[in-house]
Amino acid sequence: MRTERLRFPRIKTVLLIGAVTVAAAITVSASPALASTQFKLDSKSLIPALARAQVPSDVPSREVLASSVGAEFRLSSARSIAVSDTASYFVAEGAAPGDLCLVVELKSAQMSASVCTDRGSFYRRGLALDLRGEEAHSEQVATAYLIPPDVQPTPGHEPTRNASVTASxxxxxxxxxxxxxxxxxxxxxxxxxxxxxxxxxxxIDD
Incomplete structure (x- = not known):
């Protein structure tokens, strides 16, 4: 049996899931912008990775997707954008027309989560996702931000990136x-x- 608890303070979404047969817990923090605005940029311009053909490595594990939480996305649109020893990162189009999504998969914890927002909100504020999974008393953490292609860090102020991640x-x-x-x-x-x-x-306040 699976239990679920959801709370929505401001623009933060937190979901806690526990399973009887698997000693695992998951926490997801997501930050889509509040406002929904029509924008004239198409999905493939905002996330160029969506324009290339899908290959098998672009599809999150179906076993992991079975325990996924968060917003719905179109599996046929998923594209791998980064990978590390502990997590895989994907972009996708949302189930809702015009939505763009960030998907994170924790490998050994066998968990995944996704967050989506409309194209206008993504262009103005980007997307962020923090996924924490616990299995066998060991916590795994994956925190990622997705920004539009015409946004860059100002010189000398590049954010610290995870050196173990290979990003495309x-x-x-x-x-x-x-x-x-x-x-x-x-x-x-x-x-x-x-x-x-x-x-x-x-x-975002807890």
């Missing part, structure tokens, strides 16, 4: 375990005048 795109920022999250002031948009202010998970 500069859009994904994976924070080392115990590392500080990025400072929103460190980012600047280079191709338009639309303001960008990254939603940082640490800024």
């Amino acid at each position: 795109s500069a859009q994904i920022i994976v924070i080392p375990t115990g590392g500080a999250g990025p400072d929103p002031a460190q980012f600047a948009r280079v191709k338009s005048q639309t303001p960008f202010h990254l939603t940082v998970l640490a800024d």
Whole structure:
């Protein structure tokens, strides 16, 4: 039997799941922006990885997806964007038209979670996801931020990235375990005048 508890303080979503047959717990913190705004950029422009053909490694494990929590996304649109020894990171289009998603899979904990937002909100604020899984008294943590392609860190203020992660795109920022999250002031948009202010998970009250 699986039990679920959900609470929605401000723009943070936390889900706690426990299973009788598996000694595991999961916590997900997600930061989609509040406002929904139509924007004229298509999904493949906002996340270029979505434009390439899907290969088998782009699809999250079906066994892990069975215990996934969070927003629904189209599996056929999933694309791998980064991988480490402990986690895999994917982008995808949401089940809701126009939504974009960040998906994180903790490998040994056999857990995954996803967060989605509309294209306009993603363009203005990006996406963030913090996934924590516990199995056999060992906690695994995966924290990642996804930013639009025309947003870059200001020179000399690049966020600390996880050195163990192999990423196929500069859009994904994976924070080392115990590392500080990025400072929103460190980012600047280079191709338009639309303001960008990254939603940082640490800024959201528990």
